[in-house]
Amino acid sequence: MSAADPINDFETFYYNQTLDHFNFRPDSFNTFQQRYLINFKHWGGSNVSAPIFAYLGEEEAIDVDLSIVGFLSENAHQFQALQIFIEHRYYGKSVPFGSREEAFQNADTLGYFNSAQALADYAEVLIHVKKKLHAQHSPVIVIGASYGGMLASWFRLKYPHVALGALASSAPILYFDNIVPPEDGYYSIVTKDFREASETCYQTIKKSWSDIDAIASQPEGLSFLSEKFHTCRPLKKSSELKNYLDNLYCNAAQYNSPPSYPVTVVCGAIDGASGNDTLTKIFAGVVAFSGNTSCYVNQPRNLTETDMGWSWQTCSDMVIPMASVSNDSMFPAYQFDLKDYIKSCKAQYGVPPRPHWVTTYFGGHDIKLALERFASNIIFSNGLRDPYSSGGVLEDISDTIVAVHAKNGSHCLDILNADNITDPDWLVNQRKIEVKIIKRWIARYYADLQAFKK
Amino acid sequence: MSAADPINDFETFYYNQTLDHFNFRPDSFNTFQQRYLINFKHWGGSNVSAPIFAYLGEEEAIDVDLSIVGFLSENAHQFQALQIFIEHRYYGKSVPFGSREEAFQNADTLGYFNSAQALADYAEVLIHVKKKLHAQHSPVIVIGASYGGMLASWFRLKYPHVALGALASSAPILYFDNIVPPEDGYYSIVTKDFREASETCYQTIKKSWSDIDAIASQPEGLSFLSEKFHTCRPLKKSSELKNYLDNLYCNAAQYNSPPSYPVTVVCGAIDGASGNDTLTKIFAGVVAFSGNTSCYVNQPRNLTETDMGWSWQTCSDMVIPMASVSNDSMFPAYQFDLKDYIKSCKAQYGVPPRPHWVTTYFGGHDIKLALERFASNIIFSNGLRDPYSSGGVLEDISDTIVAVHAKNGSHCLDILNADNITDPDWLVNQRKIEVKIIKRWIARYYADLQAFKK
Numbered sequence: 001m002s003a004a005d006p007i008n009d010f011e012t013f014y015y016n017q018t019l020d021h022f023n024f025r026p027d028s029f030n031t032f033q034q035r036y037l038i039n040f041k042h043w044g045g046s047n048v049s050a051p052i053f054a055y056l057g058e059e060e061a062i063d064v065d066l067s068i069v070g071f072l073s074e075n076a077h078q079f080q081a082l083q084i085f086i087e088h089r090y091y092g093k094s095v096p097f098g099s100r101e102e103a104f105q106n107a108d109t110l111g112y113f114n115s116a117q118a119l120a121d122y123a124e125v126l127i128h129v130k131k132k133l134h135a136q137h138s139p140v141i142v143i144g145a146s147y148g149g150m151l152a153s154w155f156r157l158k159y160p161h162v163a164l165g166a167l168a169s170s171a172p173i174l175y176f177d178n179i180v181p182p183e184d185g186y187y188s189i190v191t192k193d194f195r196e197a198s199e200t201c202y203q204t205i206k207k208s209w210s211d212i213d214a215i216a217s218q219p220e221g222l223s224f225l226s227e228k229f230h231t232c233r234p235l236k237k238s239s240e241l242k243n244y245l246d247n248l249y250c251n252a253a254q255y256n257s258p259p260s261y262p263v264t265v266v267c268g269a270i271d272g273a274s275g276n277d278t279l280t281k282i283f284a285g286v287v288a289f290s291g292n293t294s295c296y297v298n299q300p301r302n303l304t305e306t307d308m309g310w311s312w313q314t315c316s317d318m319v320i321p322m323a324s325v326s327n328d329s330m331f332p333a334y335q336f337d338l339k340d341y342i343k344s345c346k347a348q349y350g351v352p353p354r355p356h357w358v359t360t361y362f363g364g365h366d367i368k369l370a371l372e373r374f375a376s377n378i379i380f381s382n383g384l385r386d387p388y389s390s391g392g393v394l395e396d397i398s399d400t401i402v403a404v405h406a407k408n409g410s411h412c413l414d415i416l417n418a419d420n421i422t423d424p425d426w427l428v429n430q431r432k433i434e435v436k437i438i439k440r441w442i443a444r445y446y447a448d449l450q451a452f453k454k
Numbered sequence: 455m456s457a458a459d460p461i462n463d464f465e466t467f468y469y470n471q472t473l474d475h476f477n478f479r480p481d482s483f484n485t486f487q488q489r490y491l492i493n494f495k496h497w498g499g500s501n502v503s504a505p506i507f508a509y510l511g512e513e514e515a516i517d518v519d520l521s522i523v524g525f526l527s528e529n530a531h532q533f534q535a536l537q538i539f540i541e542h543r544y545y546g547k548s549v550p551f552g553s554r555e556e557a558f559q560n561a562d563t564l565g566y567f568n569s570a571q572a573l574a575d576y577a578e579v580l581i582h583v584k585k586k587l588h589a590q591h592s593p594v595i596v597i598g599a600s601y602g603g604m605l606a607s608w609f610r611l612k613y614p615h616v617a618l619g620a621l622a623s624s625a626p627i628l629y630f631d632n633i634v635p636p637e638d639g640y641y642s643i644v645t646k647d648f649r650e651a652s653e654t655c656y657q658t659i660k661k662s663w664s665d666i667d668a669i670a671s672q673p674e675g676l677s678f679l680s681e682k683f684h685t686c687r688p689l690k691k692s693s694e695l696k697n698y699l700d701n702l703y704c705n706a707a708q709y710n711s712p713p714s715y716p717v718t719v720v721c722g723a724i725d726g727a728s729g730n731d732t733l734t735k736i737f738a739g740v741v742a743f744s745g746n747t748s749c750y751v752n753q754p755r756n757l758t759e760t761d762m763g764w765s766w767q768t769c770s771d772m773v774i775p776m777a778s779v780s781n782d783s784m785f786p787a788y789q790f791d792l793k794d795y796i797k798s799c800k801a802q803y804g805v806p807p808r809p810h811w812v813t814t815y816f817g818g819h820d821i822k823l824a825l826e827r828f829a830s831n832i833i834f835s836n837g838l839r840d841p842y843s844s845g846g847v848l849e850d851i852s853d854t855i856v857a858v859h860a861k862n863g864s865h866c867l868d869i870l871n872a873d874n875i876t877d878p879d880w881l882v883n884q885r886k887i888e889v890k891i892i893k894r895w896i897a898r899y900y901a902d903l904q905a906f907k908k
Contacts, residue, residue: 018808021815022476024770025565026805111479123814136819158612161817161824316478351480354472360577361475363615365590369906370615373830373854373898400827444827452823 005073007066010037010085015128017089019096020112021120032096035062036086036125039073044080046135049449051442053141054163055085056122056155058148059310061092070417071143071167075435079442082138086125088118088148090309104308107351113309114317116361119151123159139164139445141438145412146170146388147310147318153378154362165377165441167434170412173380174367175320175391177359182323182336189387190253191330193263201267204281205249206330211278212238228279229286232295244297245282246331248289256385257410259422262289263385315345319355320391368397376400377441379434383409402437406430459527461520464491464539469582471543473550474566475574486550489516490540490579493527498534500589503903505896507595508617509539510576510609512602513764515546524871525597525621529889533896536592540579542572542602544763558762561805567763568771570815573605577613593618593899595892599866600624600842601764601772607832608816619831619895621888624866627834628821629774629845631813636777636790643841644707645784647717655721658735659703660784665732666692682733683740686749698751699736700785702743710839711864713876716743717839769799773809774845822851830854831895833888837863856891860884 013036020028044050053072057065062085072083087094090103090113097103104110122142130136140163144152149171156166174180195202215221216238225241226234235241252262269288273281286296314320321336338355345353363370380393382405389405396402406414406426414430467490474482498504507526511519516539526537541548544557544567551557558564576596584590594617598606603625610620628634649656669675670692679695680688689695706716723742727735740750768774775790792809799807817824834847836859843859850856860868860880868884 020477021811022568022570023474023565024568024805024808025562028565029805108479111477111482114476114478116476120815127814137823159815159817160828161813161819161821351478351483354478357475359615360581361574361613363613365615366906367615369591369902372902374614375829376827448823448826452820 005039005041005076005083007063009039009041009073010066010083011040012037015125017094017121017124021117021124030096032089032094034087034089034094034121034125035092036084036129037062037066038129039076039083042076042080043082046133046138048080049135049137049139049446051079051081051139051141052126052130052135053079053081053083053143054122054126055083056118056142056144056148056151057086057088057091058144058146058151059088059091059313060306062087062094063092065145065148068417069143069145069415071415071431071434074418078435079438081141082133082135084126084129086122088151089113089121090312091305100305100308104312107349110312110316110349111351113312115151115154115313115358116317119155119158122151122155123162126162137449139442141165141167141441143167143415144169144171145415146172147313149380149412153380156378157362157375160375164445165379165438167379167381167415167438169381169415170383170386170388170392171380172320172388172391173362173393174364175388176364177319177356178321179359179364179367180391182321183325185390186250186322186387187324187329187331187334188326189385189390190250191328193253193256193385193387194249194267194330195328197263198267198271201270201285202330204270204278205245208245208278208282209242209332212241215279225279229283229297230295231297232300233298235298241297242332245286248286249330250387252289253385253387254411257413257416258424258427259419265289312349315349315353316351317354317357319353319358367393368395371397371401373398378402379404379437381405381414381430381434383411383413385409386411386413400441404430404433404437459493459495459530459537461517463493463495463527464520464537465494466491469579471548471575471578475571475578484550486543486548488541488543488548488575488579489546490538490583491516491520492583493530493537496530496534497536500587500592502534503589503591503593503900505533505535505593505595506580506584506589507533507535507537507597508576508580509537510572510596510598510602510605511540511542511545512598512600512605513542513545513767514760516541516548517546519599519602522871523597523599523869525869525885525888528872532889533892535595536587536589538580538583540576542605543567543575544766545759554759554762558766561803564766564770564803565805567766569605569608569767569812570771573609573612576605576609577616580616591903593896595619595621595895597621597869598623598625599869600626601767603835603866607834610832611816611829614829618899619833619892621833621835621869621892623835623869624837624840624842624846625834626774626842626845627816627847628818629842630818631773631810632775633813633818633821634845636775637779639844640704640776640841641778641783641785641788642780643839643844644704645782647707647710647839647841648703648721648784649782651717652721652725655724655739656784658724658732659699662699662732662736663696663786666695669733679733683737683751684749685751686754687752689752695751696786699740702740703784704841706743707839707841708865711867711870712878712881713873719743766803769803769807770805771808771811773807773812821847822849825851825855827852832856833858833891835859835868835884835888837865837867839863840865840867854895858884858887858891 014033017034019030142152142163149168152166153168222235256263266285269284270281273284323336324331324334378401382389382392468487471488473484596606596617603622606620607622676689710717720739723738724735727738777790778785778788832855834857836843836846
């Protein structure tokens with residue numbers, strides 16, 4: 001299977017991190033323990049300024065990344081690279097205020113939880129590690145996935161003195177402030193994915209919502225639907241079922257990866273179900289996706305730390321407008337209403353989000369014009385079947401800020417664990433291209449370094 | 455005299471500014487009125503995407519800049535540029551918490567007062583103004599002096615999507631975290647300036663400190679010195695006199711500008727005083743610098759807002775290590791002791807400074823290596839007689855991040871009001887070079903814009 005190093009090749013460290021980098025109130029000086037892990041195994045050492053691969057954690061405990069992100073360990077040997085995985089503040093074991101309960105109490109304690117602070121954390125940890133290892137001239141390549149990919153590209157933009165380059169996998173940095181029109185966003189790609197897999201499947205799904213509504217509006221309609229879909233608890237509203245299905249299609253599209261290709265699996269079942277009943281077909285798709293379990297929909301589930309954390313993040317700086325408005329959409333019409341959005345965030349947390357802050361701080365509008373002659377060494381990699389690719393950078397910005405995409409790729413696929421047996425050529429090739437670009441950055445850097453040292 | 459537009463060509467505006475851009479605590483959402491002034495007179499308008507010259511205020515009320523900074527108004531006509539002057543938070547009329555008294559109460563209210571927040575302020579104001587004027591494709595050139603010059607260069611680095619380029623005049627961005635060894639800093643240039651003006655003058659000053667100490671240690675020594683220097687109040691300690699002289703020499707060197715050249719004036723008087731008495735000579739220098747007034751040293755003086763504001767800033771992020779240690783120095787030996795420094799800031803404000811934060815956030819170490827292939831369009835201009843030039847960027851970093859300096863220049867001279875009669879050729883020429891470079895940036899940008907719009 002994967003060439004990844006075993007997790008126990010990693011040593012765990014904690015950095016005494018500043019709570020608020022951008023403020024000097026007494027409270028800002030509070031600290032918390034930020035977790036990071038290092039694998040020294042392949043590192044060429046500071047004498048040769050061997051590279052450092054730094055994975056910038058996103059909205060989950062870093063352990064998860066360690067087990068599924070293969071790009072670093074699969075390439076560490078040929079680069080003689082040190083590998084470091086750094087956990088994002090407020091996730092995993094890197095939670096301020098002593099406990100998750102305290103940290104998530106309200107906006108007073110959550111206020112410090114945002115992307116600009118996270119980037120400053122990464123800068124401090126990396127500067128600290130380089131100093132400890134006497135490796136101040138080792139080039140750092142930051143790598144991130146999805147939100148973490150945004151962080152990686154932004155890190156290169158804001159901290160070029162800390163990281164030489166960034167591999168930003170499936171990073172929808174243009175999915176803010178209507179840079180990409182919401183109607184061309186996430187749901188339009190999910191629809192395209194299903195339609196390309198099967199026109200009849202797409203039509204069935206498109207029709208199913210009104211069928212569900214029609215039945216739900218009948219007396220006993222909800223219990224009929226509950227039975228039909230083997231729900232774990234009786235449905236109270238049809239939206240429970242619809243949200244579940246919405247989610248299922250989105251997941252299938254986002255992670256539509258080889259060798260299984262979930263969209264094909266779902267559509268195969270929908271198209272293959274006997275009879276003409278739409279809901280029977282849809283349920284066949286559900287079973288095909290989720291496997292045979294005792295029940296579907298309304299599974300009892302605890303809120304994960306990702307649920308909790310990301311919910312806050314989308315109500316502070318990460319305001320990503322989702323909509324489904326075109327007639328072609330296989331989803332019910334859904335318009336993004338910023339005012340409603342702000343209202344609901346305020347109701348939940350007591351403070352409003354700042355929907356324009358990301359573009360103020362990081363830019364995004366007219367990105368080619370802004371960055372064509374500014375910055376360097378960023379790879380924006382995308383799989384075009386990934387719904388988030390709609391907010392990604394899909395064209396080269398300059399010679400050294402480049403877009404690498406795979407037509408059939410899914411979310412973050414290029415940096416997830418490789419599979420030597422089942423990975424298709426286009427995926428192997430995409431990874432090779434990325435490695436080649438990074439090698440070029442590092443070679444050029446070493447030449448600069450040699451000239452600099454003279 | 456100056457070609458500057460009259461101040462009443464400027465209209466005053468206020469922007470409802472967010473107190474803390476990097477935090478989402480309820481307190482962070484408080485706002486204050488930030489002042490900015492616009493001169494529309496020469497602007498070519500949004501139809502032609504005519505440029506915007508933005509002066510980024512530093513540690514004083516923006517009115518002061520408006521009256522002494524000529525670069526914008528002297529060049530607005532030929533660029534058809536809009537001129538905007540933006541006041542720095544906590545100065546002038548841009549003070550949060552309702553009043554200066556409230557704002558400066560303690561670290562709880564001062565915590566929001568730092569360079570990263572100021573840059574975010576400027577970004578918000580500029581984005582707001584461009585939007586209001588429908589001028590989102592107008593290239594913005596930010597201009598700043600001294601600390602404001604640091605802000606201008608950092609603004610281009612952090613907000614390239616807001617500003618196309620920066621003219622950073624006398625910006626000692628390398629004067630942090632021992633990038634420049636403190637002993638090669640400010641005092642070494644003051645010494646050099648005086649020594650180049652006159653070797654005997656330099657020797658006299660160098661000798662004077664021990665003479666003062668020797669006299670001060672005698673009974674009645676302090677009253678002798680008080681009389682000798684016509685002090686406004688009797689000296690309580692010899693350090694009062696020594697600090698005054700230290701300051702005077704530093705001011706003379708920092709603002710050693712044509713046509714008067716204060717260092718030459720001071721040294722002329724020191725060398726020209728009759729007799730051999732060192733202190734008589736020194737006093738002649740004092741009179742020559744300060745003019746005939748009723749008294750010198752210990753002038754009653756109120757704390758200015760710059761004194762108050764900058765004192766906080768140097769105890770938060772702006773930790774600039776000053777030292778005088780070489781045997782050649784004309785100043786008494788003074789070693790910068792970071793531990794003592796931190797202690798005294800803590801005693802004054804209750805919180806310690808963060809001496810490594812500037813280099814963490816903005817970089818500076820090995821700046822050529824970090825930026826040679828990153829960023830663009832920054833002019834670092836310096837006068838080499840300016841003691842702050844010791845912390846400036848004096849060599850080109852790349853084709854578009856360039857150093858422009860004048861051997862005989864003083865602090866910020868290139869962007870202060872021009873004088874058509876007395877300005878020497880080298881100064882006129884320095885300004886011309888800067889204008890030419892900015893024209894090149896803008897021409898290239900317009901070409902990019904045209905291609906981008908297709």
